[in-house]
Amino acid sequence: MTRHATDAAVAEPPRSNSDLFGLYRDMRRVRTFEERVGELFVRGQSAGSMLHLSIGEESAAVGLGSLMRKGDTFTTHHRGHGIFLARGADPNRMMAEIAGKETGYCSGKGGSMHIADMGLGHLGANAIVGGGIPAVVGAGLASKRAGEGDVSIAFFGDGAMQQGILYESMNMAALWDLPVLFVCINNQYGMGTRIEQATKGRALHLRAQALGLNGETVDGLDVRDVRATAQALLDDARLGHPGFLAVECYRFFGHARMDKSPYRAEQDETEGRAKDPVRFARDALIGDGTAPEDTLDSLDKEIEAEMDGAIDFAIAAKQPPLSSMFRDVYAVGEAEPEPVRTRIDRILAKD
Amino acid sequence: MADREIMYREALREAIDEEMGANPEVFIIGEGIAERGGSYKVTEGLLAKYGPKRVRDTPIAEAGMIGVGVGAAIAGTRPIVEILYVDFAMLGMDMIVNQAAKFRLMTGGEGRVPFVMRTQGGAGGGVAAQHSQSLEALFYHIPGLRVVMPSTPADAKGLLKHALRQSDPVMFLEHKHLYMTKGPVPEGEHVVAFGKGAIRRQGKDVTVIAWSNMVQRALDAAEDLAAEGIDVEVIDPRTLVPLDEDMILASVAKTRRAVIVQEAPRRGGVASDIASIIQDKAFFELDAPVTIVAGLNVPIPFNLTLEAASVPQKDDVVGGIRRALHIGPLAAAAE
Ligand SMILES: Cc1ncc(C[n+]2csc(CCOP(=O)(O)OP(=O)(O)O)c2C)c(N)n1
Ligand SMILES: [Mg+2]
Numbered sequence: 001m002t003r004h005a006t007d008a009a010v011a012e013p014p015r016s017n018s019d020l021f022g023l024y025r026d027m028r029r030v031r032t033f034e035e036r037v038g039e040l041f042v043r044g045q046s047a048g049s050m051l052h053l054s055i056g057e058e059s060a061a062v063g064l065g066s067l068m069r070k071g072d073t074f075t076t077h078h079r080g081h082g083i084f085l086a087r088g089a090d091p092n093r094m095m096a097e098i099a100g101k102e103t104g105y106c107s108g109k110g111g112s113m114h115i116a117d118m119g120l121g122h123l124g125a126n127a128i129v130g131g132g133i134p135a136v137v138g139a140g141l142a143s144k145r146a147g148e149g150d151v152s153i154a155f156f157g158d159g160a161m162q163q164g165i166l167y168e169s170m171n172m173a174a175l176w177d178l179p180v181l182f183v184c185i186n187n188q189y190g191m192g193t194r195i196e197q198a199t200k201g202r203a204l205h206l207r208a209q210a211l212g213l214n215g216e217t218v219d220g221l222d223v224r225d226v227r228a229t230a231q232a233l234l235d236d237a238r239l240g241h242p243g244f245l246a247v248e249c250y251r252f253f254g255h256a257r258m259d260k261s262p263y264r265a266e267q268d269e270t271e272g273r274a275k276d277p278v279r280f281a282r283d284a285l286i287g288d289g290t291a292p293e294d295t296l297d298s299l300d301k302e303i304e305a306e307m308d309g310a311i312d313f314a315i316a317a318k319q320p321p322l323s324s325m326f327r328d329v330y331a332v333g334e335a336e337p338e339p340v341r342t343r344i345d346r347i348l349a350k351d
Numbered sequence: 352m353a354d355r356e357i358m359y360r361e362a363l364r365e366a367i368d369e370e371m372g373a374n375p376e377v378f379i380i381g382e383g384i385a386e387r388g389g390s391y392k393v394t395e396g397l398l399a400k401y402g403p404k405r406v407r408d409t410p411i412a413e414a415g416m417i418g419v420g421v422g423a424a425i426a427g428t429r430p431i432v433e434i435l436y437v438d439f440a441m442l443g444m445d446m447i448v449n450q451a452a453k454f455r456l457m458t459g460g461e462g463r464v465p466f467v468m469r470t471q472g473g474a475g476g477g478v479a480a481q482h483s484q485s486l487e488a489l490f491y492h493i494p495g496l497r498v499v500m501p502s503t504p505a506d507a508k509g510l511l512k513h514a515l516r517q518s519d520p521v522m523f524l525e526h527k528h529l530y531m532t533k534g535p536v537p538e539g540e541h542v543v544a545f546g547k548g549a550i551r552r553q554g555k556d557v558t559v560i561a562w563s564n565m566v567q568r569a570l571d572a573a574e575d576l577a578a579e580g581i582d583v584e585v586i587d588p589r590t591l592v593p594l595d596e597d598m599i600l601a602s603v604a605k606t607r608r609a610v611i612v613q614e615a616p617r618r619g620g621v622a623s624d625i626a627s628i629i630q631d632k633a634f635f636e637l638d639a640p641v642t643i644v645a646g647l648n649v650p651i652p653f654n655l656t657l658e659a660a661s662v663p664q665k666d667d668v669v670g671g672i673r674r675a676l677h678i679g680p681l682a683a684a685a686e
Contacts, residue, residue: 047655048476100477100654106653108653108657111653112479113479114479114481127479128439130442163411164412191382193408193410193411198411199410263386319654319656322656322657322660325660326647
């Protein structure tokens with residue numbers, strides 16, 4: 001069941017999750033991974049506290065992730081662990097990156113907010129709200145030239161709906177008939193600011209429609225709904241009709257690990273957390289007899305073991321060496337000019 | 352009478368509070384600054400005191416927020432726009448560079464932009480490449496902008512009060528690791544004019560010029576070296592634009608050696624410009640090349656060990672001072 005990113009997986013991530021069981025499994029993997037990220041932090045093994053968990057948002061990650069195919073590309077925001085995992089990332093290398101280790105996806109230099117792997121079509125995880133959005137328009141242009149129908153998807157939060165760059169990007173995507181999809185994961189909050197405090201126009205998809213894109217809003221409770229709505233938008237996007245999808249959900253925990261959400265009423269949290277796509281899928285599987293409870297229990301256990309393994313992997317991994325400091329600042333062969341300190345030391349050594 | 356000690360962030364709040372109390376045109380906007388009191392708790396309590404018209408939460412829209420601030424300033428009010436990280440101010444660079452900085456000149460001196468952008472920078476704590484930068488050189492480069500970098504609670508208060516009384520666009524650059532530092536701060540009226548540096552430590556052997564979070568690092572290095580009988584003078588320019596050249600040149604004339612410490616990457620930094628000013632105006636006073644201790648020319652890496660190694664630590668400052676002392680007659684005579 002584990003899906004480590006072997007070379008084969010990079011070429012075509014294995015997928016048998018178009019049915020609810022598979023979607024549940026993928027959502028459970030995201031949930032459990034994020035719980036383990038929290039544990040890594042508590043154990044003092046993460047290399048920072050700026051960890052944004054996507055618990056409560058699994059249906060967006062998996063609904064879309066299960067529809068992406070080889071050649072498709074995407075960008076994510078700072079809360080992107082789940083999306084990348086749903087797209088087939090190796091949890092070990094993700095966790096190692098969060099711990100700042102050499103074997104992490106970005107050699108320990110990117111961190112939680114920047115985990116990406118071009119090999120899986122991930123064109124960058126952004127810590128600038130809205131920063132990753134226009135890249136998919138560029139990728140859409142490239143795809144259109146190539147003519148393979150590959151789509152590029154931007155994932156971002158409701159907070160980014162108020163950044164001007166989104167509208168520049170959607171306009172160009174529509175104007176140029178690009179295979180692009182904009183996905184807003186509306187978890188109702190941007191840090192401590194509720195969406196009602198950020199905008200008056202909360203029918204978010206209408207903004208996209210006004211610019212000539214397909215635009216939909218879907219409740220994130222049932223991953224099948226998310227998937228079906230996304231499927232229609234993606235099919236159209238591949239033909240050159242860009243789309244926008246808002247997935248309604250709830251940010252179960254604080255903005256980042258240190259945030260205890262003092263600005264949220266208990267009732268708000270209780271109601272919000274009732275909208276749990278993982279539990280909903282589980283109940284549905286049991287309810288219609290697709291999977292008995294003990295089957296799901298053992299699946300959950302298997303996933304827990306996998307993610308425990310990711311923690312162990314991350315903790316055991318090596319720190320990047322100091323000698324890697326200048327690596328990846330420029331392309332190989334374009335050497336960084338000698339650092340001033342070493343130059344002076346060299347001159348002094350000669351005297 | 353000794354001043355009470357308060358935190359940097361409390362000193363900033365006191366400045367805003369006092370200026371808002373004194374001048375109804377002063378107001379503040381930013382992400383999460385009103386109801387939540389700001390990510391660094393600088394604006395805590397201000398909403399209750401001054402109400403939502405003067406203490407306003409914004410959507411996440413930096414280009415717009417900064418532009419709104421610039422416009423409000425042109426229209427005669429005194430806005431403070433808080434930007435969570437200086438990295439995010441890049442979204443508003445058109446507003447800062449093309450609009451605010453040039454407005455006075457382009458209107459033949461008629462227009463003015465008393466706009467204060469408060470933000471913070473600096474590395475440390477594993478917040479990675481897009482939340483750790485020291486970007487003062489970008490603003491320093493643009494004629495028309497004031498660049499302020501307080502290192503102590505007292506200066507945080509005094510410089511912010513001054514910023515809210517003058518009439519140019521001010522880039523008020525705080526440091527994320529200074530908010531919780533404590534120091535004596537005068538109560539009530541305490542204004543620090545722009546362009547006046549502070550001598551943080553008197554010394555006769557070498558002049559160290561440092562600002563923001565690097566001031567304390569320079570003082571720590573000076574303390575270490577004092578044990579070896581090396582007498583370091585530490586100068587904090589406090590504002591980079593305008594720069595207190597007189598204080599720097601007088602100190603260099605006395606010590607004959609200069610070390611400049613900046614957290615920002617070495618290439619194209621403010622330190623390089625200060626070094627060029629020193630060599631231009633005090634070349635014949637110098638006994639050694641001007642030394643720069645700076646961040647490495649890399650995006651700040653996430654890994655904590657690499658991160659720490661990418662910006663100057665105390666030992667780097669000590670090393671820089673030693674270099675300045677070893678190249679030249681004083682060191683030769685001593686050896
Ligand atoms: C340009 C920019 N402004 C502000 C921030 C600080 N910040 C980080 S996450 C965040 C909230 C984002 O909310 P949303 O887009 O809804 O994403 P969520 O965190 O809810 O997933 C803010 C304000 C930032 N990282 N970048
Ligand atoms: Mg949100």
